[in-house]
Amino acid sequence: MNRRHFLRLTGAAIAASAGLNACAPPRVRTRSDGRPLANATRRADQPIRVACIGVGGRGLESMNEMLAECVGGARPEFIVIAAVCDVDELALERAAMTHSTARRFRDYRQLFREIHDGSIEVDAVMVSTPDHTHALATALALTAGLPVYCEKPLTHTIAQARAIAQLAQLSQVPTQMGNQIHAGDNYRTVVELIRSGAIGTVTSADGWDGRAWCCGALTPGARAPETLDWNLWQGPVAATNYIEGITPANWRGYWNYGNGTLGDMACHILDLPFWALDLSAHENLVAEVHASGPPVDAVGCPAWTEISWAMKSARSVPGSDPLVFRWFDGGKISPTAQELSAKDGQEYVKRFNMLIQGSKGFLFSNYGEYVILPRALGAEIQRPSPTLSRPSGHHREWIDAVRLWTMDAPDACAMTSSNFAYAARLTELVLSGATAFRAQTPVTYDFDRGLFVGAGTSEAMPFLSEPARDGWQLPALRNG
């Protein structure tokens, strides 16, 4: 499918395309004048030219992780950083110190304009900006036919997650969300253990994180740092005066840009049971979501939350029905984890951030290790033979998929395990929790339809999507 064809798809065609593979070998993608896009002309033995958008905190770290994971491959030189883009001059300068040949951009929309007019050749894009600017950067990459690695959470709203999943399915390029623990041996072993029935039928999963990204407040009169383009930083969100201390990182405590601790951490922690129980692929999945926390503030995220999702399905979910996920942050802890810690005189709560409960026992996990309880059960369980691959890193899994995809390997896109079909569903789960909190009433989220249904719908719907300023809307799919 070439790009012109792709952009003309109608809503009906999008629905009809639901049966497409998540990815297919690259076709010759064309500019509006019919000439091929740069990446369509890259030879398989040339390095992959990556554009990195957002190269401050995580962006710089992630770019370096990607490079480190790829050294030691068959061809250590198979990546080159072709462009760095950041709205803060300091971040740009720092990134350019180690990548002096990379073109520098401040506005990612300009980067994509130049990709389209052939002024720069790029084969793949990494997005590590704050959450509220993920969706447009990712959509522009997908509509240019470029593979994308985007940080977690995939998007800032549920509607954006659905739109990105659709674009990814249509563009058929390798995609990966940046929940990098997904690639580690511990998560893969736990997934294999749960799927092998090690703790029996799963009834619930509790995740927690002690952080409190919260309580963002406006600070009239504050001035943006001189190196920062505050207008560009705000992107699609209605312009406001600079907020003291919001950059770097503290935007997570503001609803306009982040989704608190839940938005920051749940795509890492709830990823484990969500993956183990294969919930991304589950049809007819509906979650009844309850949330509690301090009184809702219109600007700042809460100091703590407790959220539960009771998941039911027309076809029974792989665990019990309903299968319950719970989330605790800002110092709140799973009572079951606390009871088990007290009973065994162990600091399980401090050591781990996830507890999966099954009909035969419990599994505590963190990013690097797990423990099965009761200990007698743990001792008798054999580690199942691996059914999942063990990539040398999450970025590497994506880069390998990009390389094979360019070589027309038919299954290349199936290689990325946190691809946008998976990642969008996980992000929807997380954001439906934030919605239940903000709506101040229990809500029911229908994963197939991407909508809230039943009681609480009118309170929840305002949080499903958000308006975007002129020039920052997601690309529309034209009729005709």
Ligand SMILES: NC(=O)c1ccc[n+]([C@@H]2O[C@H](COP(=O)([O-])OP(=O)(O)OC[C@H]3O[C@@H](n4cnc5c(N)ncnc54)[C@H](O)[C@@H]3O)[C@@H](O)[C@H]2O)c1
């Ligand atoms: N996977 C992980 O372990 C992990 C860890 C930290 C952060 N993250 C994610 O990474 C993203 C960035 O978080 P952070 O902590 O680095 O934030 P940050 O505020 O520290 O850095 C963001 C960078 O992006 C730049 N930026 C902002 N808007 C931009 C735009 N429109 N175009 C280009 N650059 C822009 C900023 O100037 C800054 O350099 C978030 O989505 C966050 O959730 C992931």
